[in-house]
Amino acid sequence: LLNLDADVAIVTGAAAGIGRAIAMTLAEAGAAVVVTDLKPEGAIEVADAIVAKGGRAIGIECNVTDEAHLARAVEQAVSQFGKLTILVNNAGGGGPKPFDMPMKDFRWAYELNVFALFRLMQLAAPHMEQAGGGAILNISSMSGENKNQRMASYGSSKAAVNHLTRNAAFDLGPKNIRVNAIAPGAIKTDALQSVLTPEIEAAMLKHTPLGRLGRPSDIANAALFLCSPAAAWISGQVLTVSGGGVQ
Numbered sequence: 001l002l003n004l005d006a007d008v009a010i011v012t013g014a015a016a017g018i019g020r021a022i023a024m025t026l027a028e029a030g031a032a033v034v035v036t037d038l039k040p041e042g043a044i045e046v047a048d049a050i051v052a053k054g055g056r057a058i059g060i061e062c063n064v065t066d067e068a069h070l071a072r073a074v075e076q077a078v079s080q081f082g083k084l085t086i087l088v089n090n091a092g093g094g095g096p097k098p099f100d101m102p103m104k105d106f107r108w109a110y111e112l113n114v115f116a117l118f119r120l121m122q123l124a125a126p127h128m129e130q131a132g133g134g135a136i137l138n139i140s141s142m143s144g145e146n147k148n149q150r151m152a153s154y155g156s157s158k159a160a161v162n163h164l165t166r167n168a169a170f171d172l173g174p175k176n177i178r179v180n181a182i183a184p185g186a187i188k189t190d191a192l193q194s195v196l197t198p199e200i201e202a203a204m205l206k207h208t209p210l211g212r213l214g215r216p217s218d219i220a221n222a223a224l225f226l227c228s229p230a231a232a233w234i235s236g237q238v239l240t241v242s243g244g245g246v247q
């Protein structure tokens with residue numbers, strides 16, 4: 001049930017961190033993967049690593065805030081591998097910002113986390129319908145539920161991702177397309193490591209029953225499940241993957 005031999009996936013922001021782990025894991029399960037990233041050389045490096053392990057992948061540049069890049073990613077999946085059945089909207093960010101941020105920073109969080117993700121779902125859906133169905137996975141954040149200082153832009157945009165996921169599940173369900181999200185807790189990626197002090201890590205661990213921060217593979221394993229036939233009757237859900245942590 002976790003076999004993806006018949007699938008073709010697009011993963012955004014897949015040159016590093018969580019996206020890279022998801023691309024590698026889906027490929028190990030048999031999917032052909034269009035590895036996309038803002039940084040083309042990073043995407044190509046990940047695709048080469050998949051091919052070196054006997055998998056199927058291509059790496060291409062895709063800035064998710066550029067509609068033409070999104071269209072090209074979908075076109076590449078279909079032209080190179082014949083169809084599109086899995087989309088992982090992983091690229092995202094924006095980070096903590098002071099409440100008096102310039103409006104351009106607030107808009108940017110929505111451009112990157114919400115508008116780009118929605119547009120790629122729109123572009124992918126007709127191809128998934130043509131393939132007989134598919135699975136969309138949006139990478140959200142626990143900030144989409146939790147409230148905190150400096151999270152007005154990032155947190156509310158991830159809340160929009162959660163509700164968009166639930167609504168899209170209704171629009172796309174009749175086409176046999178499932179739409180789910182993962183809300184990761186703190187995952188030790190390069191992005192997090194750069195701001196992680198021992199004090200911050202200790203504070204995070206206080207709220208984490210399983211006693212360690214997350215690894216990209218923790219998210220990738222959940223992603224594999226949600227994109228696979230094992231999750232055939234799961235849609236419109238936001239799965240928190242956080243070592244039991246709630247904050």
Ligand code: NAD
Nearest residue numbers: 013015016017018038063064090091092141186187189191
């Ligand atoms: P990361 O910084 O480690 O990697 C992000 C990748 O996305 C990089 O390869 C980068 O080049 C690429 N990228 C950046 N902007 C892009 C754009 N406009 N178009 C395409 N690609 C772009 O990040 P990460 O920590 O792996 O985060 C991945 C996702 O997980 C994000 O949506 C983030 O909000 C979410 N998330 C991360 C954590 C965490 O603790 N790391 C927690 C909750 C949610």
